[in-house]
Amino acid sequence: MDSVQPQFSLKHSLLVLGRSLGSGAFGSVQEARWGNQPCAAKTFFLSQSDLDLQSIQREISVLQKLRFRHIIQFYRTHEEHGRIHLLMELAEKGSLAHAINRKEIGLDDWVTKRRLASEIAQGLAFIHQEKVLHRDLKSANVLLTRHMEVKLADFGLAKVKSMTMAATRASQSKVGLAGTLRWIAPELLFAKKPEYTTKSDVYALGVVLWEMAAHCTRPFADQDNDAFVALAVSQGDRETFPVNTPTEYRDWAERCWSQDPENRPDASEVALIAGELVEANGDAGGEGDDRSFVDLSITDADLTYGLMLQSGGKQGGIIRKKTFYDDADQLHHIGRLPSTDDDEVVAHMCKAAKQGIVEGQLFLGWIYDHGRGVDKSEKDAFWWYRLAASQGPVVAQLRVAKMYELGQGVDKSHAKAASWYQRAADGGSAEAQYRIGSMYAEGLVVKYDEEEALKWYLSAANQGQIDA
Structure with a gap:
């Protein structure tokens, strides 16, 4: 277990374990405190099989490189008495699956569902941009903070770049293939050498969107035989959406689980579409900013420092x-955007x-x-x-x-x-005011309206827009 990094260990006196948050095939999760910092402790036994320990190592390796608002944050590890504790960001409301099963207030609101869909897709798009595949996306692996903000979790099956499914199948013999099969894309089910891609994750995203719509965390719940489910999915069968599902929500969920991977959107596209729908209908999101990156987070002071580096000590703001x-x-x-010539400044801005x-x-x-x-x-x-x-x-x-x-x-x-x-x-924006004026003047997208056109032209002209 050499790659569970000893340099991340901490004094046991700083770690206080609390109530159980759940358990799975690999270990248990408890609420904890690390000094004054609330966190979750995911606990494993060193006596577990090499395959289990490889999964733990993989999860640590992946999480160390993923710093994003909608990804659960890894803090450090602690090893004692034959156990390993992975200390991670605390998501107080537990999993999305748990919220669906207990009929969490708000999940019957389509604005909330769209927002959660956008946040899940944002997290997925980010890890894809970082060349990471999740490979086990489902509502049980989507966590929620006390403000109902999404945090993607459980990267034990994640892998950098595409790879064959052999290792995944070996791992799934421990976590239970039945637990993940119903989220696996059809092109992976019976292929001799199936390969995971970003579009495999997007298929699973479509199933998660159905879970939220149907208030059900087990696709094809009326069929107990997983082999029958796999055969049906491979032949194009899918779950049906409730009749009250908004058309646009159902349409892009169904695009996500298209039979042909090439017809599935990128996760970034789903995030943008869902985000626009939230903005158009009002955001029912929780209050406040729930980021808790401990010492890994960027602060206004960090940002100011980065700006001062590129402006010779003068704050750009x-x-x-x-x-x-x-x-x-x-x-x-x-000089109000940093120079790309300074690697330190660029690193600060990318982190931001x-x-x-x-x-x-x-x-x-x-x-x-x-x-x-x-x-x-x-x-x-x-x-x-x-x-x-x-x-x-x-x-x-x-x-x-x-x-x-x-x-x-x-x-x-x-x-x-x-x-x-x-x-x-x-x-x-003067240029935008001029463009809106032109649209009214030409009847483009909006209805022709000479008075509105003149109003926007004058507003643009007053700011020095010469075309107006």
């Missing part, structure tokens, strides 16, 4: 103050982006947009701009609008472009 800059390039040229801080998300959007220090990728640029835009900066909203209008990194949609132009215009 790039986006937290309201700004009407219309272009990320403008922000970069005047992955923990949900808007400045970092805007920065990653910009570097992918322009290919600065990374391979140019309109799709990745759109993903990060879109995450930033949902938090408010008009520069990100304007870029998202343009990308929808031009079909850059996302399917072209004049309606979605208009929606984002409107948000940026309301936020004070």
Whole structure:
């Protein structure tokens, strides 16, 4: 068990174990305190088989590299009396499966279901971006904080990059193939050399979306024979959605579990669609910010330090103050986006982006947009701009609008472009105000309205928009 890193161990006096949170084939989970920090302790016995210990090692290895708001955070390990404790972020409400089974208040609300779907997909998209496959996604492995925020968990079967299913099948002989088979994609079930891909995870995501819709945590619950279920799924059979399921929710869930993996969306696409639906219908999310990364989290002080490094000691304060800059390039040229020449600053901003801080998300959007220090990728640029835009900066909203209008990194949609132009215009963007004015003047997407067109043209002109 050499790779369960001894350098992460801590004095036992700092660790206090509390009530049981559950148990499984590999071990038990207890609420705990590490000093003053609440956490969860996942406990294993060193006497377990080599296969079990390999799974523990894999989970530690994967979690150490995944720092994102919707991924359960790994703190460190502690070994004593033949046991290993994995200390992790505490998700007070337990698993999504538990919440579904006990009919948690709020899960009958489609706005909440859309938000949870978006957060699950965001977590999945992040690990895929980090070249990690989950390979065991189901509601039992989605945890919820006290604010009903999603945390993906249980990376014991996760693997970096695609791999054959042999190791997974060996592991599943311990965790129970019946426990995961009903979430396994059809192309994996009977193939001689099946390989997991990101689209295999997306299939499982579709099943999780059905679980939330149907308030049921066991697909094909009326069929006890797993072999029959596997055969049916391999031939295209799927569960049915309740009649009250919103059409758009059912449609993208069914896309996720398409028989052909090529017809399944990326997790990032599901996250964006679900996020837009939440914004359109109002967010029923919990209050407050539930991030608890202990000493691994980025703080405002960290961000300020990163900005000061690139500005010679003068605080930039790039986006937290309201700004009407219309272009990320403008922000970069005047020094309000960090230089990509400083590796330390770039590392700070990437860490910020992955923990949900808007400045970092805007920065990653910009570097992918322009290919600065990374391979140019309109799709990745759109993903990060879109995450930033949902938090408010008009520069990100304007870029998202343009990308929808031009079909850059996302399917072209004049309606979605208009929606984002409107948000940026309301936020004070002169260019967005001019574009909204043009839409009213030309009757594009919106109904022709000369007075509205004139109002927006004047607003843009007053800010120096020369075309207006």
